[in-house]
Amino acid sequence: xxxxxxxLLKIEGLEQSFGGVMALAGISFQTPExxxxxxxxxxxxxxxxxxNVLCGFYxxxxxxxRLNGQExxxxxxxxxxxxxxxxxxxxxxxxxxMTVLENVMVGGHLRAKTGLLTAALRLPRVRREEQQxxxxxxxxxxxCELADRAEQSASALPYGLMKRVEIARALAAxxxxxxxxxxxxxxxxxxxxxxxxxxxxxxxxxxxxxxxEHHMPLVMSVSDRLLVLDYGSVLAEGTPxxxxxxxxxxxxxxGGAVQYAV
Amino acid sequence: MRLVGFYLFAAVAVLLPIxxxxxxxxxxxxxxxxxxxxxAVGLNLxxxxxxxxxxxxxxxxxxxxxxxxxxxxxxxxxxxxxxxxGLLVAGVMAWLFARPILRLRGHYLAMATLGFGIIVHVxxxxxxxxxxxxxxxxxxxxxxxxxxxxxxxxxxxxxIIAAMLLTIWLSLNxxxxxxxxxxxxxxxSEFAAQMMGIDTxxxxxxxxxxxxxxxxxxxxxxxxxxAFISPDSFNLMISVxxxxxxxxxxxxxxxxxxxxxxxxxxxxQGLVVFEDYEMLIHGGLLMVVMIxxxxxxxxxxxxxxxxxxxxxxxxxxxxxxxxxKLSSSSR
Numbered sequence: 031x032x033x034x035x036x037x038l039l040k041i042e043g044l045e046q047s048f049g050g051v052m053a054l055a056g057i058s059f060q061t062p063e064x065x066x067x068x069x070x071x072x073x074x075x076x077x078x079x080x081x082n083v084l085c086g087f088y089x090x091x092x093x094x095x096r097l098n099g100q101e102x103x104x105x106x107x108x109x110x111x112x113x114x115x116x117x118x119x120x121x122x123x124x125x126x127x128m129t130v131l132e133n134v135m136v137g138g139h140l141r142a143k144t145g146l147l148t149a150a151l152r153l154p155r156v157r158r159e160e161q162q163x164x165x166x167x168x169x170x171x172x173x174c175e176l177a178d179r180a181e182q183s184a185s186a187l188p189y190g191l192m193k194r195v196e197i198a199r200a201l202a203a204x205x206x207x208x209x210x211x212x213x214x215x216x217x218x219x220x221x222x223x224x225x226x227x228x229x230x231x232x233x234x235x236x237x238x239x240x241x242x243e244h245h246m247p248l249v250m251s252v253s254d255r256l257l258v259l260d261y262g263s264v265l266a267e268g269t270p271x272x273x274x275x276x277x278x279x280x281x282x283x284x285g286g287a288v289q290y291a292v
Numbered sequence: 293m294r295l296v297g298f299y300l301f302a303a304v305a306v307l308l309p310i311x312x313x314x315x316x317x318x319x320x321x322x323x324x325x326x327x328x329x330x331x332a333v334g335l336n337l338x339x340x341x342x343x344x345x346x347x348x349x350x351x352x353x354x355x356x357x358x359x360x361x362x363x364x365x366x367x368x369x370x371x372x373x374x375x376x377x378g379l380l381v382a383g384v385m386a387w388l389f390a391r392p393i394l395r396l397r398g399h400y401l402a403m404a405t406l407g408f409g410i411i412v413h414v415x416x417x418x419x420x421x422x423x424x425x426x427x428x429x430x431x432x433x434x435x436x437x438x439x440x441x442x443x444x445x446x447x448x449x450x451x452i453i454a455a456m457l458l459t460i461w462l463s464l465n466x467x468x469x470x471x472x473x474x475x476x477x478x479x480x481s482e483f484a485a486q487m488m489g490i491d492t493x494x495x496x497x498x499x500x501x502x503x504x505x506x507x508x509x510x511x512x513x514x515x516x517x518x519a520f521i522s523p524d525s526f527n528l529m530i531s532v533x534x535x536x537x538x539x540x541x542x543x544x545x546x547x548x549x550x551x552x553x554x555x556x557x558x559x560x561q562g563l564v565v566f567e568d569y570e571m572l573i574h575g576g577l578l579m580v581v582m583i584x585x586x587x588x589x590x591x592x593x594x595x596x597x598x599x600x601x602x603x604x605x606x607x608x609x610x611x612x613x614x615x616x617k618l619s620s621s622s623r
Contacts (some may be wrong), residue, residue, distance in 0.1 A: 085487060087558050112491035123479030123487075127544065128473070135470075136477045140489035146498050149469035150462045154468060170499065203488060 035088050039207055046076075046094035046262075047085055052171065053079040055262040056093070061207075061240065061255070066233050068249045070240040071259035072283055075241040075267050078120055080259070082211050085108045085117060090258045114138055114206035118196040118213060120242075124184045130195050132179040134167035139200030141166065167202050172229060174198040175224070190221040197228065202236065207238045214245040258283065297547050298457075298464060301484060305453045309446065319445035321561050323517065324488040325536055326452040327510045328553035330459045332537040334506025335547035337463060339538050340470065342499045344401045345481030346393060348409025349534050351423040352504040354526030355382040363424060363427045371435040375512040382508030383501050394421070403425025409531050428522025435516040449519050455513060459506055465545045466502070475499055540581060542588025551590040 037060040054076045061067040069077050082088050084095060095102040116137070121239040125133050141146040142159050149156055170175045174194050179187065184195060193213060200208055210229070212246055214222050221283050222245060229252050232239055243249050249256065252271045258265040258279050267281075268277045294506065297480040306327075312318045335349050359378035369377070393404045416423050423429065435442045435451070442451050466472045474495050477485035487490050515521050541552020559577065563570040585592030 087483070106491075107486035108489050108491045111487055117487055119484065122485035123481040125477050125484065127476055127480050132476075135486050136473050136485070136490075139470060139474060139477075144470040146466065146471045146502065149471045150466050150502075152465040156465075160469065174542055199484075199488070222472075 036063055037061060037099060039240070040094075040099075040160060042094045042096075042098045044080070044083065044095065045091045046088055052262050054083065054090070056203070057262070057264055058093075059257050059260070059264060059267060061125055061238060063122070063238055063256040064233060064236050066229060067238045068243060068253035068254055068256045069119060069259060070243065070249055070256060071265070074261075075259040076262040077259060078211060079262075081117065081211055081240075081242060081261055084110075085115065085197075086161040108166060111203065113211065116200035116203040116205035116207075118193070118200055118211055120211040122192055122213070123195065124192055124199075126183075126185040128184055129180070130176060130182050130184050130187070131164070131167055132172065133173070133184050134170050134198045134202045135163050135197055137170065137199035138163045140203055146239045158233060166204075167198075170202040172255045173235075174228060177185075188218050193217070194225075194228070197232075201232065201237075207240060208232065209242075211242050212244065214233075214243055214248050216236035222248055294468065295461075295464065297369065297500045298460060299458065302457050302475055305457065306389070306455065309449055309475070312556045314446075319449040323445070323449045323555060324504040325557040326432035326449075326456040326555045327514055327517075328534075328537060328557050329456045329509055329514075329550045330510040331457050331534050332541065332549040332553035333463045334503040334510075335534050335537045336543065336546065337475070337506075338499050338503040339535070340494060340543035340549065341467060341479065342475040345398075345494060345498065345535070345545025346405040346500075346503070347402050347528075347531050347535060348405040348407070348412070349503070350526040351409045351412035352382045352386060352507035353511040353514070353534075354412060354523070355385060355504075355523050355543055356508030357515040357526065358411055358423055358429070358511075359508075360512040360515045361367055361432045364433050364516075365429060365431055366551070371433070371512075371516060372437065375509070379505050379513045382511075386501045386504030387497060391493070391498040394493065394500060402514070406528070406531075409528060413527050414577070416526060422524070424597065426523060427466070428520060428524075432519045432521070434519070435513070441516060450511055451549070455509065459509070460546060460550060467546060471498070473494070476530070479544075479592050495558045533590050536578065540578065545588075545591050548588050548590035552588065 040060040042058045044054050044057045045052070051224070057076070057080065063077065069080065071077055079088070083090050086102065086105055090103060093103070097113055097115065100113060124161070125136060128136070142163055144156050144159050170179065171180055172196055176191065176194055176198055179191065184192065187195065189201065193216070197210070197213065213226055215231075217225060226248055229239060232264075241249065241253065254271055255267070256273045257267050257270055258273060260282045266273055266279050268276070305322075308318050308322060309315070309529055331349070331353060335346065338344050338346055343551045356375075356378040358383045360371070360374045363374035364371055389408060393401065393408070396404055417426050419425075437451070444449055454580040474485065477488065477490055478492050478495055482492050514525070537546075537556050538549045539552070540556060542552065544549030559574065563573055566573060581589060587595065
């Protein structure tokens, strides 16, 4: 590489505690642009907490979060989304009262402007915008190979496809940073391979992906860099090869027995 | 295509008085049903789509009615101007009330809106100097629409049906838009809605105001049509009945709410004969509907019809013929 890639997300000294338990004990890292950056660690290491702080669901006790230099701390969730962060959820948060297409059209909310009054009067502008939202949603569905499911009710889909609709919905927002919270959980092997391909296609569109995942073969094959968390602290950071060779990671996470064998 | 249901609804509403001229049931009960439809369609935006309950909606109905009544009788305001003032009062009250109250969920929200409804009712009864107290306000002048004075049951039927169709059209437009989907998203998952960039507090406030405006609109029309109003028309039972209309017809469906409103209006008329047993039959019917059609009359029945259409042998045979014809013609 001729010049170092610029960092999109920069987190410094992030702290978050729940009633005396330090969920995040001063975490710092930065993610370069247009990469797949995975966050791994044992259960309770603080991965989902990190996501929730990033999205403004929790307010951190200390530290800073910057997206492209813009401080996120203290902003409400919908403002953070407007700055270019989208996410999926560990436990599905689909809109089960809507069709697949409508779910994904909600994803495009920020790219349109129609307010309640103009919508009520159905001005020509509204009609054009609806058409545009539908096209954006269809593009996202296409990328996620869900185009043939557009008109189905989101509640009628099998679990694996529901998870994919969440990704499509997030993509319809055209985010700069996409947070995927355990996208492979509950998927079978075929679906996991399809997911890997999908994540790679997403990176190819220039979106930075932040991936929290337990499925190690997926993480190691898809990520450009990894961050290992343990008890709310950063244990290691580096390329998949670095991480797999790191004795601290092996001891804490990948299997304690290995370090004795080496 | 989007408005097929709307045109059907409009056609029925317009044809009824033509087919049955000078019929008391059509004009008077129809007008009453029309007002209920406006109220239910507005409340459905809040309850059915955004998933927020209001047990005090009669308060906004009353605000529209009393503002119109007071301004036209005491200050001789023109009807339309008074109506606009009524909309303003209800809209501003809803907006002030929405921010703190819509932070609440479920039972708490129900309790808070219930309290609001009771307070407004108490004001109607106690502020005698303005509202006439329990005796109400009489002598409300007929509505004057740019020189045309609305008089008689037939004309009122026309005006109320036009107003009803307007609100149905507005509601359909809202639902099938970016903001409508945002409302449904709030009901589906507030977390995810925020993550999609929806300011959920703002969306809830807006829909609360819109449903209050619908109610106040109905209230103003009601005051002029009746020429007399009293607090009895805006008490807790009315609020509960409005909720019943939405739930009975089917939540999250504009026509569901409209059908619920019409069904309940007709039911009341039909049960007048039974006097003492009215509430008993009323309650019994509601229980039966909720047990057998929990999604509501309209939504439940239309789903049933669709299921029959999809499965019955005649329909299947017909589809087979059509599809073979289509495939052979395309070759």
